[in-house]
Amino acid sequence: RRFSYCLSEHQAGSTPSSTLIIGDAALSAPSHCSVFTPMVVNPKLGTFYYVQLVGISMGGHCWSRQVNIAASEFQVSANGNKEVIVNSSTSVTCSVQPMYITKRDAFWAGTTQLNRTTARFSLFVTCYDLSGKDVMKVPTFVFHFGRGSDLSLLMSNYLLTPPTCSALPSPGPAAASPSSATSSRRASGSSLSQTHPESGSTLNNE
Numbered sequence: 698r699r700f701s702y703c704l705s706e707h708q709a710g711s712t713p714s715s716t717l718i719i720g721d722a723a724l725s726a727p728s729h730c731s732v733f734t735p736m737v738v739n740p741k742l743g744t745f746y747y748v749q750l751v752g753i754s755m756g757g758h759c760w761s762r763q764v765n766i767a768a769s770e771f772q773v774s775a776n777g778n779k780e781v782i783v784n785s786s787t788s789v790t791c792s793v794q795p796m797y798i799t800k801r802d803a804f805w806a807g808t809t810q811l812n813r814t815t816a817r818f819s820l821f822v823t824c825y826d827l828s829g830k831d832v833m834k835v836p837t838f839v840f841h842f843g844r845g846s847d848l849s850l851l852m853s854n855y856l857l858t859p860p861t862c863s864a865l866p867s868p869g870p871a872a873a874s875p876s877s878a879t880s881s882r883r884a885s886g887s888s889l890s891q892t893h894p895e896s897g898s899t900l901n902n903e
Contacts, residue, residue, distance in 0.1 A: 804836050
């Protein structure tokens with residue numbers, strides 16, 4: 698009933714390895730580098746690894762705020778349409794549309810200092826022209842899970858660096874704008890996608 702699943706960064710080397718620990722040994726990791734949250738049981742859909750996501754927040758160098766997403770979007774539903782699952786087979790975090798739009802708008806609100814441009818990739822909605830910028834600040838991202846567990850994402854977890862732009866992916870149409878992570882990379886964007894709710898984030902489960 699306990700496991701710790703640590704996924705290596707995809708750019709960690711030519712042959713990166715990940716670690717899966719099952720049983721009591723999963724609890725032996727130092728508390729300062731481990732985040733634990735209970736599994737959620739869905740009797741109607743027992744195929745997936747469910748976790749309780751209770752909130753999402755973004756904050757800035759001058760201020761911070763929790764993204765205003767309705768509590769109903771995080772509640773367990775009988776048909777399994779709103780639960781959050783840990784899915785190691787995808788590289789993006791997918792959300793139902795209301796949650797996606799809220800996250801997207803919060804990201805835009807924290808990047809008004811960056812120049813928007815037309816996305817050159819069909820997957821992306823938000824693209825920035827970062828020509829001449831050696832350092833930039835973008836919203837930080839934190840997932841809040843059950844039992845008071847917070848998972849702060851590294852910039853590399855949610856920013857993409859195509860050669861010419863940065864982008865916020867979504868299969869929906871483009872629309873139009875808080876926390877800061879500093880990057881010296883030329884371009885980056887948030888890999889948030891709008892479909893069914895899945896969490897590809899790495900965390901330990903108990």
